[in-house]
Amino acid sequence: MNALRVAGGRVLRPDGSVTDADVTIDRDAGRILAVGEATADGEAGGRVEDVPDADETLDAAGSLVIPGLVNAHTHVAMTLLRGYADDKPLDAWLREDIWPAEAELTPDDVEAGAALGALEMVRSGTTAFADMYFAMDRVADVVDRAGLRVRLGHGVVTVGKGEADARADVEESLAVARELDGAADGRIRTAFMPHSLTTVGEELLREGVAAAREAGVPVHLHANETVDEVEPIVDERGERPIAYAADLDALGPDDFFAHGVHVDGSEIERLAAAGTAVVHCPASNMKLASGMAPVQRLREAGVTVALGTDGAASNNDLDVFDEMRDAAMIGKLAADDAAAVPAEAVVEMATAAGADALGLPGGRIEPGAAADLAVVDLDAPHLTPVHDPVSHLAYAARGSDVRHTVCDGEVLMHDREVLTLDAERVRERAASAASDLVERVDG
Ligand SMILES: N[C@@H](CCSC[C@H]1O[C@@H](n2cnc3c(=O)[nH]cnc32)[C@H](O)[C@@H]1O)C(=O)O
Numbered sequence: 001m002n003a004l005r006v007a008g009g010r011v012l013r014p015d016g017s018v019t020d021a022d023v024t025i026d027r028d029a030g031r032i033l034a035v036g037e038a039t040a041d042g043e044a045g046g047r048v049e050d051v052p053d054a055d056e057t058l059d060a061a062g063s064l065v066i067p068g069l070v071n072a073h074t075h076v077a078m079t080l081l082r083g084y085a086d087d088k089p090l091d092a093w094l095r096e097d098i099w100p101a102e103a104e105l106t107p108d109d110v111e112a113g114a115a116l117g118a119l120e121m122v123r124s125g126t127t128a129f130a131d132m133y134f135a136m137d138r139v140a141d142v143v144d145r146a147g148l149r150v151r152l153g154h155g156v157v158t159v160g161k162g163e164a165d166a167r168a169d170v171e172e173s174l175a176v177a178r179e180l181d182g183a184a185d186g187r188i189r190t191a192f193m194p195h196s197l198t199t200v201g202e203e204l205l206r207e208g209v210a211a212a213r214e215a216g217v218p219v220h221l222h223a224n225e226t227v228d229e230v231e232p233i234v235d236e237r238g239e240r241p242i243a244y245a246a247d248l249d250a251l252g253p254d255d256f257f258a259h260g261v262h263v264d265g266s267e268i269e270r271l272a273a274a275g276t277a278v279v280h281c282p283a284s285n286m287k288l289a290s291g292m293a294p295v296q297r298l299r300e301a302g303v304t305v306a307l308g309t310d311g312a313a314s315n316n317d318l319d320v321f322d323e324m325r326d327a328a329m330i331g332k333l334a335a336d337d338a339a340a341v342p343a344e345a346v347v348e349m350a351t352a353a354g355a356d357a358l359g360l361p362g363g364r365i366e367p368g369a370a371a372d373l374a375v376v377d378l379d380a381p382h383l384t385p386v387h388d389p390v391s392h393l394a395y396a397a398r399g400s401d402v403r404h405t406v407c408d409g410e411v412l413m414h415d416r417e418v419l420t421l422d423a424e425r426v427r428e429r430a431a432s433a434a435s436d437l438v439e440r441v442d443g
């Protein structure tokens with residue numbers, strides 16, 4: 001066996017406690033073998049028996065070992081549009097700026113943007129994400145190379161398209177979902193991804209969801225993001241969006257919806273009963289002034305709530321630490337209660353709940369779990385003193401505090417050096433793709 005030991009750190013356990021422990025990983029299996037009490041010489045010992053000698057050790061002294069963070073909703077190649085169009089509401093932002101720019105994006109551009117996003121995620125301790133975009137074979141290549149885990153899908157938009165183009169978009173999404181599932185040694189999983197309940201017509205939604213059920217892949221879409229999106233559904237159908245989703249058979253236990261900002265009590269009950277997860281994207285919701293998701297109420301009702309950055313054009317970064325802080329802050333404001341959405345809750349949302357929402361392994365540091373973790377350097381002024389490491393994760397730490405990132409037993413970043421991607425090249429390529437893109441759009 002090839003063993004990797006993350007030694008000498010403090011480990012965040014699934015119950016939210018933090019203990020001094022070494023984490024021993026079976027690299028071949030990509031699994032955590034043991035979480036042992038650390039001894040003076042840094043060897044796993046104490047209560048853990050039969051822990052193999054390490055072939056490689058990652059130093060975690062003075063650091064906090066946490067599950068790899070999960071970014072449960074993004075459009076990773078949108079890093080190319082970071083800062084391209086700001087300060088507009090969703091509908092105008094998409095129609096006036098983003099969609100016209102995306103119409104010019106080539107598969108090479110998507111690959112360049114996805115590589116930049118992957119670099120950003122590895123550097124900030126994210127090991128798994130959900131991605132809705134296009135040219136998904138290119139995104140899959142990047143994920144494979146970067147060593148990350150993903151649930152990806154081709155996003156379908158049918159508004160403004162003719163029947164043939166609309167149908168082809170649905171077929172593309174289903175083909176991606178069928179063909180890429182299980183790629184990269186199983187690190188790539190897929191979903192059918194209609195963009196939203198208003199940007200895809202009813203007939204194609206119904207057909208696509210039925211085909212997704214047949215293929216055994218989940219459904220991921222944007223739901224209840226803005227008032228402007230909820231109103232037409234209510235006006236035309238006389239039912240709320242989540243009821244419409246249920247009517248489409250899109251409200252299943254493996255499905256996960258982004259946003260869930262404007263959900264009423266009946267919709268919260270339906271989501272909870274169906275076991276459909278909600279991906280809260282607080283920064284995007286604030287930036288586009290979409291509204292405040294009722295996170296505390298969703299969680300109290302038993303809905304699995306994960307965290308997502310959404311695309312870098314509405315955030316404007318892919319740092320899940322920021323998302324934890326934003327979720328806690330806006331959650332308190334929305335509930336008018338400083339005790340709402342506490343530190344432990346957002347940490348759980350960014351780890352175990354994220355993995356559960358996406359149906360991916362990871363999210364917990366315990367024997368048998370996927371070896372996906374991040375090591376956060378606590379040796380920094382803004383993290384001193386350490387009264388409560390969980391508080392720091394939620395409120396004070398940032399992505400740049402991550403020293404090491406491990407996914408599926410592979411070290412993706414070691415002492416802030418990304419091993420799987422050439423950081424310099426990735427940045428240069430993305431910057432030049434972005435400036436060429438803007439020239440094409442404006443010219
Ligand atoms: N095949 C589609 C592409 C859809 S990908 C998913 C889409 O979601 C868009 N998007 C990004 N952030 C958000 C958001 O917050 N709400 C809704 N859509 C978003 C993104 O720009 C992208 O166009 C087409 O032909 O246009």
Ligand SMILES: [Zn+2]
Binds near residue numbers: 075222
């Ligand atoms: Zn989105």
